Amino acid sequence: MSAIVIALPGNEALAGVLAQHLKAGLGTAAIHRFPDEESLVRLDCDVSGRTIVLVASLDRPDPKFLPLLSAATTTRELGASKVGLIAPYLAYMRQDQRFHAGEAVTSRLFARQLSDVVDWLVTVDPHLHRVKALADIFSTPAIAVHAASLLARWIAEHVDRPVLIGPDRESEQWVSEVAAGARAPFLVLEKQRSGDFDVRVSLPDLDRYRDRTPVLVDDIISTGRTMVGALQHLAARGAKPAVCAGVHAVFAPGALEALRAAGAERIVTANTIAHETNGIDVAPLLADAARKLV
Numbered sequence: 001m002s003a004i005v006i007a008l009p010g011n012e013a014l015a016g017v018l019a020q021h022l023k024a025g026l027g028t029a030a031i032h033r034f035p036d037e038e039s040l041v042r043l044d045c046d047v048s049g050r051t052i053v054l055v056a057s058l059d060r061p062d063p064k065f066l067p068l069l070s071a072a073t074t075t076r077e078l079g080a081s082k083v084g085l086i087a088p089y090l091a092y093m094r095q096d097q098r099f100h101a102g103e104a105v106t107s108r109l110f111a112r113q114l115s116d117v118v119d120w121l122v123t124v125d126p127h128l129h130r131v132k133a134l135a136d137i138f139s140t141p142a143i144a145v146h147a148a149s150l151l152a153r154w155i156a157e158h159v160d161r162p163v164l165i166g167p168d169r170e171s172e173q174w175v176s177e178v179a180a181g182a183r184a185p186f187l188v189l190e191k192q193r194s195g196d197f198d199v200r201v202s203l204p205d206l207d208r209y210r211d212r213t214p215v216l217v218d219d220i221i222s223t224g225r226t227m228v229g230a231l232q233h234l235a236a237r238g239a240k241p242a243v244c245a246g247v248h249a250v251f252a253p254g255a256l257e258a259l260r261a262a263g264a265e266r267i268v269t270a271n272t273i274a275h276e277t278n279g280i281d282v283a284p285l286l287a288d289a290a291r292k293l294v
Contacts, residue, residue: 003294004045006075008056008068014271014283015055018086021287022294024053029071039063041070048079051294053086054118059250059273061091065110072117082119084293086286088272089248090123096131111137120293124272124282125219125247129170141293145285147247147270148174152181154268154280155215159243163212165189165203167226171218178217185209189230203230206237214242221246221269224255231262241265249275 003024007015009031019026027045034040052075056068068085075083095106111134114121121142126134134142155162155178164186166175172188179186187209190202214234216227227244234242244259249269256277259267270280 002049003051003053004047005053005055006043006045006047006071008054008064008071010274011055011057013274014057014088017281017283018053018055018287018290021283022053022290025050029054029067031067039067039070041067041074043071043074043078047075049081051082051084052080053084053290053294055086055088057089057273058087058091059089059248065091065113069113069117076117082294083117084120084122084290085114085118086122086290088124088270088282088286089250090121090126093127093131094129096129096137107131108137112139115139122286122289122293124270124286127220143289143293145282145289147272147280147282147285148177149181150270150280150282150285151217151245151247152178155182155184155217155243155245158266158268159213159215161212162215162243163187163209165214165216165230165242167216167218167230174219175217184215185212189226203233203237206234206239210239213240216242216244216264218246220248220250221255221259221267222250223252224259227264228258228262231259231264235263243268245269247272249273249277251275251277 004027005015005019005024006027006029008029030042032040072083092106092110115138123144126144134144162184164179164184166188175186216230244264244267246269267277268279269277270282271278
């Protein structure tokens with residue numbers, strides 16, 4: 001494969017592993033930020049005639065997105081034969097309709113801009129609701145790989161007699177898939193959300209699983225309020241100390257500390273976003289999907 005994997009800042013570790021999987025060269029895109037907070041992107045390798053695979057996880061996306069557009073456009077201007085993007089975490093998928101008058105449908109705007117500058121996209125478990133597939137909003141080929149099997153394997157290997165707990169009824173299909181892979185039973189929370197940081201939860205049928213270790217699973221750990229509420233509920237019910245497992249380690253300020261204070265025995269995430277809790281490697285999944293598109 002005549003390809004070069006280029007890491008945007010913060011993605012160097014994952015890009016290095018992906019380059020090994022893809023048997024590709026490795027480069028970086030340096031970003032200089034001026035005092036007025038404008039940015040300048042500079043590629044450190046010759047991209048002419050090569051397939052370029054940009055690696056950029058798009059958590060906290062606003063300061064990352066314009067440099068990514070600049071990097072993708074510049075590789076094409078400098079003669080790259082094809083430009084792909086591996087974005088393990090894909091931002092702006094929640095706002096998929098106009099909930100109130102005057103609002104932007106951000107997911108479609110975001111997808112249109114990315115589709116204009118890359119030839120293909122690979123991501124992990126994007127947060128899709130009313131949009132059922134990436135192809136509905138991206139005009140360039142886009143593959144979403146799923147980390148359920150990896151979470152299931154980690155739980156089976158690291159947790160003794162688990163019972164999985166999903167965040168809400170919408171998550172039941174996904175949680176059931178993880179539970180099947182881990183050969184464990186599962187429950188889902190009854191949740192009432194009054195705001196970004198105000199979540200109340202309850203858990204039915206816990207008594208028959210008192211001899212099992214609760215594993216709270218979610219695709220995104222952001223504010224952590226749902227998990228905190230579940231941890232408090234479990235403690236009040238006399239359950240064993242719980243494990244928290246997620247795909248995307250977004251972690252709003254204070255979220256990790258809140259989970260630990262609420263009694264989480266262990267917190268593990270996939271390496272879609274670089275974080276101290278990373279313990280599940282998605283690189284093989286991303287590389288397999290990228291091979292189909294390169």
